Amino acid sequence: MSDSESRRRRDESIAFFGTIIAGQTHEITNVLNIISELSGLQLDLLRAQEQDLPVNLPRLQEVTARIQHQVHRGETIIRNINGFAHSADLPVTVFDLKEMLERVLFLAQRSARLAQVELVSDLTPESIVLESNPFCVQQAVFTCIDLALGCASDTRRVEVDCSVSGDGAEIRVMSGAPLTQDENTEDRLELLQFLLESIGGSVVKRPGDEPAGVSVLRIPRHHSAESE
Amino acid sequence: MQSKEPPDGYRESRWSMAMKIESVLLVDDEVEFVETLAERMRARGLDVEYATNGKDAIECAKTKTFDAVVLDLAMPGMSGIDTLKFLLEDHPDLQIMLLTGQATIGDAVEATRLGAVDVFEKPTDIETLIEKIREARAARLALEEKHALDEIDRIMSSKGW
Numbered sequence: 001m002s003d004s005e006s007r008r009r010r011d012e013s014i015a016f017f018g019t020i021i022a023g024q025t026h027e028i029t030n031v032l033n034i035i036s037e038l039s040g041l042q043l044d045l046l047r048a049q050e051q052d053l054p055v056n057l058p059r060l061q062e063v064t065a066r067i068q069h070q071v072h073r074g075e076t077i078i079r080n081i082n083g084f085a086h087s088a089d090l091p092v093t094v095f096d097l098k099e100m101l102e103r104v105l106f107l108a109q110r111s112a113r114l115a116q117v118e119l120v121s122d123l124t125p126e127s128i129v130l131e132s133n134p135f136c137v138q139q140a141v142f143t144c145i146d147l148a149l150g151c152a153s154d155t156r157r158v159e160v161d162c163s164v165s166g167d168g169a170e171i172r173v174m175s176g177a178p179l180t181q182d183e184n185t186e187d188r189l190e191l192l193q194f195l196l197e198s199i200g201g202s203v204v205k206r207p208g209d210e211p212a213g214v215s216v217l218r219i220p221r222h223h224s225a226e227s228e
Numbered sequence: 229m230q231s232k233e234p235p236d237g238y239r240e241s242r243w244s245m246a247m248k249i250e251s252v253l254l255v256d257d258e259v260e261f262v263e264t265l266a267e268r269m270r271a272r273g274l275d276v277e278y279a280t281n282g283k284d285a286i287e288c289a290k291t292k293t294f295d296a297v298v299l300d301l302a303m304p305g306m307s308g309i310d311t312l313k314f315l316l317e318d319h320p321d322l323q324i325m326l327l328t329g330q331a332t333i334g335d336a337v338e339a340t341r342l343g344a345v346d347v348f349e350k351p352t353d354i355e356t357l358i359e360k361i362r363e364a365r366a367a368r369l370a371l372e373e374k375h376a377l378d379e380i381d382r383i384m385s386s387k388g389w
Contacts, residue, residue, distance in 0.1 A: 026329065033261050038264055041264055
């Protein structure tokens with residue numbers, strides 16, 4: 001790979017990292033804004049005392065429960081960001097693909113919501129343990145989901161599943177809609193190909209192949225750091 | 229206690245309009261946020277409606293005259309900026325302020341250029357926001373009065389008076 005190509009791929013990885021972090025910090029901001037309004041409502045309810053009126057305790061309890069729910073929501077976001085950030089620690093490590101896919105799906109929910117598309121999964125109940133580059137796998141799956149979200153304006157649904165296949169795993173991303181044909185799509189398909197090849201995997205079925213709207217990514221069970 | 233009788237020379241309709249409470253349309257896709265803010269504003273005497281997307285906000289503004297619209301930027305479907313454009317196209321005097329957790333300087337400049345009267349960063353103190361809504365109402369009424377006077381001038385000119 002030439003220096004400029006290598007630089008381009010590195011820039012794409014940094015951009016992916018930035019997209020995820022920016023999106024999730026917006027989600028945390030949303031959580032904090034809700035907590036801010038709910039705590040303001042708590043104060044409003046407590047101010048009844050200043051006018052010698054009884055405090056509406058059931059309402060106060062309900063608002064407090066809603067604050068606790070938002071705190072849990074915030075904790076879930078932070079746990080997923082943390083897992084995502086640490087996935088770049090080592091070029092190759094042992095990880096559970098199912099757990100990783102759950103994280104990628106969680107992180108991609110914001111993009112899905114903004115695209116007004118339902119992002120659902122049907123993941124295998126068992127763990128699929130791989131030895132590979134976790135950051136690279138995440139970037140490939142996210143790129144694939146992002147491509148699917150971009151063309152699911154009619155179907156309004158993207159589904160992701162995974163299964164053990166031979167000596168590795170297969171991930172399917174289904175939107176049921178053909179890809180938008182533009183330069184950006186071509187660039188991302190090229191990136192997808194590169195990411196999969198760099199971990200010894202392959203794009204078994206490109207999202208543009210017939211039947212349209214299904215992509216299949218194959219990831220080998222083992223990928224050594226030397227081949228990175 | 230203040231009298232509710234109109235002062236001398238004040239037309240009845242003008243007086244009732246002036247006595248009306250501030251009406252505001254909140255637009256934000258975070259349902260829990262917008263519901264809670266609406267509840268707190270209503271408890272302070274404002275007439276509040278809310279929409280969770282730009283399309284619904286545009287429909288809502290067709291059915292009622294609002295003193296102000298408080299609009300989020302990042303929403304699914306139609307963005308805050310596009311919603312702002314459509315709302316001002318239909319109601320050029322509408323006082324629209326952005327309330328967002330994600331505004332960049334560029335967004336704020338763009339929104340102001342398009343006609344937003346203010347840009348606030350979340351979280352904003354509710355009393356500050358209500359004060360701005362009151363100012364928006366005053367500005368809207370002033371614009372309405374100006375349009376009415378312009379119309380009278382136009383009619384008088386056309387009659388050669």
